[in-house]
Amino acid sequence: MRSDFRARSHPAWWAFLVHRLSGLALALFLPFHFWALGQALAGPAALDGFLAWTERPLVKAAEWGLVVLLAAHLAGGLRLLALEFLPWRDWQKSLLAAAAGLTIVAGLALALAL
Amino acid sequence: MSTLQVDVWRGAEAGRFQRFEVPREANQTVLDVVTYVQRRLDPTLAYRFACRVGMCGSCAMTVNGVARWTCRTHVAKVAGDGRLEIGPLANLPVIRDLATDMREFFDKWARARGSHAPTATRRDDFARVPPASPARAAADAGIECIGCGVCYASCDVVAWNPDYLGPAALNRAWTLANDVRDGARAERLRAVAGDAGCHACHTHMSCTERCPQAIAPTASIAGLKRATALAVLKGEL
Amino acid sequence: MSPRAEVKLWIAQRASAAVLALCVVVHLVVIVYAMRGGLSAAEILGRTRGNVGWLVFYGGFVLAAAVHAPIGLRAIATEWLGWRGRSLSVAVHLLAIVLAAVGLRAAWAVFG
Numbered sequence: 001m002r003s004d005f006r007a008r009s010h011p012a013w014w015a016f017l018v019h020r021l022s023g024l025a026l027a028l029f030l031p032f033h034f035w036a037l038g039q040a041l042a043g044p045a046a047l048d049g050f051l052a053w054t055e056r057p058l059v060k061a062a063e064w065g066l067v068v069l070l071a072a073h074l075a076g077g078l079r080l081l082a083l084e085f086l087p088w089r090d091w092q093k094s095l096l097a098a099a100a101g102l103t104i105v106a107g108l109a110l111a112l113a114l
Numbered sequence: 115m116s117t118l119q120v121d122v123w124r125g126a127e128a129g130r131f132q133r134f135e136v137p138r139e140a141n142q143t144v145l146d147v148v149t150y151v152q153r154r155l156d157p158t159l160a161y162r163f164a165c166r167v168g169m170c171g172s173c174a175m176t177v178n179g180v181a182r183w184t185c186r187t188h189v190a191k192v193a194g195d196g197r198l199e200i201g202p203l204a205n206l207p208v209i210r211d212l213a214t215d216m217r218e219f220f221d222k223w224a225r226a227r228g229s230h231a232p233t234a235t236r237r238d239d240f241a242r243v244p245p246a247s248p249a250r251a252a253a254d255a256g257i258e259c260i261g262c263g264v265c266y267a268s269c270d271v272v273a274w275n276p277d278y279l280g281p282a283a284l285n286r287a288w289t290l291a292n293d294v295r296d297g298a299r300a301e302r303l304r305a306v307a308g309d310a311g312c313h314a315c316h317t318h319m320s321c322t323e324r325c326p327q328a329i330a331p332t333a334s335i336a337g338l339k340r341a342t343a344l345a346v347l348k349g350e351l
Numbered sequence: 352m353s354p355r356a357e358v359k360l361w362i363a364q365r366a367s368a369a370v371l372a373l374c375v376v377v378h379l380v381v382i383v384y385a386m387r388g389g390l391s392a393a394e395i396l397g398r399t400r401g402n403v404g405w406l407v408f409y410g411g412f413v414l415a416a417a418v419h420a421p422i423g424l425r426a427i428a429t430e431w432l433g434w435r436g437r438s439l440s441v442a443v444h445l446l447a448i449v450l451a452a453v454g455l456r457a458a459w460a461v462f463g
Contacts, residue, residue, distance in 0.1 A: 006179025
């Protein structure tokens with residue numbers, strides 16, 4: 001018999017899912033990011049051409065999304081490092097709240113900067 | 115007196131839920147419900163229980179999608195709308211209806227070297243182990259496991275990775291790794307390292323969430339991760 | 352893979368995670384700061400051209416990512432796609448090499 005969503009309805013599981021999906025998205029994005037910056041090899045004009053494309057609203061929204069994913073993955077990762085290396089405490093659920101909070105802060109900061 | 119609509123799994127891996135109507139009582143556990151079905155409605159229903167007072171872990175089943183001890187689950191707590199869904203534990207082969215084949219659960223326990231390797235003889239004095247020592251405290255935190263299978267049934271890594279030893283086996287290995295009288299530490303760490311062992315744990319924490327003994331296998335597995343890493347860095351593994 | 356090798360993978364994943372944690376915090380701060388009022392090649396390159404500090408920083412960042420991402424993807428591949436064995440191992444190593452190569456090229460590109 002297999003478990004369904006009812007067995008997974010608790011915060012630590014959602015934290016895992018966010019961490020895994022954000023990691024997957026970032027891993028898929030990374031080669032593209034490296035390639036784009038590598039455009040600078042062709043000179044500032046090529047990079048500017050690319051940057052002009054990034055001014056489009058949909059791209060800006062995607063960029064904001066990526067930063068949020070990065071912040072989420074980082075915060076979740078720090079939580080994992082704490083769970084694995086620090087002495088076990090009963091307030092680990094607070095770690096999850098702290099990770100979520102950090103992510104929101106990062107997202108807001110970028111939203112304001114944009 | 116109101117009634118409960120109870121869907122009970124019938125069959126093996128292939129099967130279906132069969133609906134029964136069971137009288138609702140003021141003080142009633144899910145095990146009471148299953149017992150009522152088997153004694154009064156359908157004697158062919160297969161299920162396990164033993165102590166029925168929360169000591170043996172035999173009555174573990176999936177109740178409304180969540181693994182629990184049915185003798186310690188009050189109907190009032192889980193059947194708010196008068197409906198119950200009762201199935202066998204997940205991640206284990208189903209023998210029939212609500213009874214699962216627990217052999218692999220215990221085989222993995224053995225594969226994790228989850229048994230004590232004695233170093234003393236009857237001629238030696240008692241081992242003196244201070245209960246407050248860090249190692250003993252770590253072992254004591256996980257020692258009350260009775261092998262009920264709830265954590266194993268709750269773990270998605272067990273479902274995704276057939277070789278994964280699972281939370282109970284790894285928790286037991288951790289308690290033994292912290293037992294100063296044990297003589298098989300290196301062998302045990304080798305047994306629990308890797309993709310089938312502690313490193314496959316992704317800290318879902320479903321085991322810790324569901325354990326009826328309030329054990330945190332996640333903590334034990336984290337300990338094994340640290341212990342195996344240290345052993346590799348020191349050249350002992 | 353031997354238990355020893357699998358433990359080393361875990362150590363590499365956690366060590367690269369720690370390195371990335373530092374790099375990402377710096378990177379996020381820089382991004383938020385730099386993106387105020389728009390972004391241009393001149394601005395980016397003005398900061399990074401000829402700057403050995405940024406080269407070392409981004410070089411280390413790239414290498415840590417090239418270790419960390421493939422190990423993570425490996426877990427997803429085995430657990431959600433059922434992909435195991437030699438072919439996965441080859442694919443994962445290839446990915447690490449490609450990420451390192453393209454990433455170091457980018458770090459060099461903005462260094463000039």
